[in-house]
Amino acid sequence: MSSQMSMNVVTHSDSHEPGKLSGLNWLAIVGAAAALAFLIYGAYFGHHDAGHGDTHHHTPPVWACIPFVALLLCIAVLPLMSATEHWWESNQNRLMISLSLAAVTLGYFAMADGVGTVFTVLEHAVLAEYIPFIVLLFALYVISGGISLRGDLAAHPGTNTGFIAVGALLASFIGTTGASMLLIRPLLQTNSERKHVTHTVIFFIFLVSNIGGALLPIGDPPLFLGYLRGVPFLWTLGLFAPWLVTSVVLLGVYFAFDTVMYGREEKKDITRDETQLAPLSLKGKVNFVYLLGIVLCVGTLDPSKSFFGLFTPFPFMRELLMLLLVGLSLKSTPKGIRAANQFNYHAILEVAALFIGIFICMQVPIAILNERGADLGLSAPWHFFWATGSLSSFLDNAPTYVVFFETAKVLPEGGETLSLLGGATISVALLKAISLGAVFMGAMTYIGNGPNFMVKSIAEQSGIKMPSFFGYMLWSICILCPIFVLVSIVFT
Numbered sequence: 001m002s003s004q005m006s007m008n009v010v011t012h013s014d015s016h017e018p019g020k021l022s023g024l025n026w027l028a029i030v031g032a033a034a035a036l037a038f039l040i041y042g043a044y045f046g047h048h049d050a051g052h053g054d055t056h057h058h059t060p061p062v063w064a065c066i067p068f069v070a071l072l073l074c075i076a077v078l079p080l081m082s083a084t085e086h087w088w089e090s091n092q093n094r095l096m097i098s099l100s101l102a103a104v105t106l107g108y109f110a111m112a113d114g115v116g117t118v119f120t121v122l123e124h125a126v127l128a129e130y131i132p133f134i135v136l137l138f139a140l141y142v143i144s145g146g147i148s149l150r151g152d153l154a155a156h157p158g159t160n161t162g163f164i165a166v167g168a169l170l171a172s173f174i175g176t177t178g179a180s181m182l183l184i185r186p187l188l189q190t191n192s193e194r195k196h197v198t199h200t201v202i203f204f205i206f207l208v209s210n211i212g213g214a215l216l217p218i219g220d221p222p223l224f225l226g227y228l229r230g231v232p233f234l235w236t237l238g239l240f241a242p243w244l245v246t247s248v249v250l251l252g253v254y255f256a257f258d259t260v261m262y263g264r265e266e267k268k269d270i271t272r273d274e275t276q277l278a279p280l281s282l283k284g285k286v287n288f289v290y291l292l293g294i295v296l297c298v299g300t301l302d303p304s305k306s307f308f309g310l311f312t313p314f315p316f317m318r319e320l321l322m323l324l325l326v327g328l329s330l331k332s333t334p335k336g337i338r339a340a341n342q343f344n345y346h347a348i349l350e351v352a353a354l355f356i357g358i359f360i361c362m363q364v365p366i367a368i369l370n371e372r373g374a375d376l377g378l379s380a381p382w383h384f385f386w387a388t389g390s391l392s393s394f395l396d397n398a399p400t401y402v403v404f405f406e407t408a409k410v411l412p413e414g415g416e417t418l419s420l421l422g423g424a425t426i427s428v429a430l431l432k433a434i435s436l437g438a439v440f441m442g443a444m445t446y447i448g449n450g451p452n453f454m455v456k457s458i459a460e461q462s463g464i465k466m467p468s469f470f471g472y473m474l475w476s477i478c479i480l481c482p483i484f485v486l487v488s489i490v491f492t
Contacts, residue, residue: 068361076469098357144181146333171212172219209451210443222401222438230420347457381433389441
């Protein structure tokens with residue numbers, strides 16, 4: 001697909017016929033307007049009701065999770081319905097639905113605890129979580145988009161398996177987002193002559209966008225949050241054995257599956273694939289320096305800690321420096337490199353539009369877990385592995401990790417414990433289970449981890465038919481769950 005064709009895909013996906021689905025448009029517009037009016041009202045009249053550090057004053061009822069569930073259903077169902085399929089392709093429409101349901105959630109907090117509570121919720125969900133989350137993803141997305149790994153190898157099962165294996169290793173060192181954005185395009189180019197490619201993208205999401213990032217805190221957001229809460233930086237290297245076993249098993253399953261699918265390709269496509277070859281070439285190498293800068297920003301510029309005893313970073317200093325690195329990347333990288341990558345902002349805008357609503361709406365289920373987590377009967381490591389993993393599939397794995405991390409800290413200690421910075425301790429077995437559950441099971445759905453949606457969007461822009469939300473879950477349940485049962489038996 002040429003660069004112009006890619007831009008046409010994005011242009012079409014963000015458009016819809018005038019007057020079509022006017023009911024949905026009006027509903028989204030009214031919801032977004034209500035959210036804006038509500039925030040303006042709170043800005044003028046709500047400060048005197050503001051809380052003092054707590055996200056909420058009481059435990060929300062289960063029915064207050066309806067906006068969050070509704071947003072998940074929109075993501076899952078609207079792309080499947082012929083009446084809404086093209087409408088949902090517009091990031092503008094996604095954003096309106098996302099903000100509308102977020103406004104309902106904020107309305108609940110206002111009615112339950114006062115308008116001022118809304119600002120505490122927004123401070124926690126948007127300022128403390130969403131902005132650092134999306135800036136990091138944006139920086140990795142844009143900078144890695146300036147690295148062009150080009151070439152067209154023969155798309156044999158061994159070649160594809162090698163691509164995914166390299167990505168699974170890189171993910172721990174440049175992040176799951178960086179590794180995904182670096183390798184997904186050359187992998188798709190290598191397989192451009194093949195008809196059966198969907199399974200390759202799915203396994204890529206499993207390993208490169210999720211499981212591969214388990215070895216270092218910079219690999220996946222949940223582990224980074226653990227590092228900020230006092231887990232030693234190199235502690236996660238202790239997850240090497242489950243990381244290696246899971247990766248090797250999945251790579252073996254993929255190789256066998258791709259061998260079968262390769263045999264189903266038409267002979268003319270195989271001939272084209274094996275004759276239209278080009279060696280791999282790497283351009284935009286300066287962006288590896290910028291990626292290293294991102295890693296250093298994330299690892300050293302925590303506003304709650306001093307910078308090697310020299311100074312304390314001011315709020316959002318880390319994010320501003322990451323955006324500066326993005327600017328340097330855009331300025332110093334020849335435009336032809338991003339054009340060759342068919343680079344555009346559609347995928348990251350899709351993540352930004354949906355996750356602003358997810359981060360706000362999920363404050364209700366997170367609040368319920370914070371209050372009732374210790375009463376859930378969780379005690380054994382495998383309990384924490386499956387509980388953290390199951391919720392990470394739908395609540396985003398970073399905040400879910402935090403909830404069960406805090407739950408584990410208050411449970412009675414047994415066995416080996418880890419001393420955290422600040423004097424607290426946590427069970428090593430429980431922390432291991434929580435870490436594995438959050439990182440591994442982020443692969444269970446498209447919304448479990450940020451890069452999942454990006455890879456899906458890039459693959460679809462390249463003309464690959466990706467499964468729906470539930471269709472992807474069918475793949476993950478059938479392939480990943482048996483492996484995760486093995487992990488829980490052997491390693492937790």
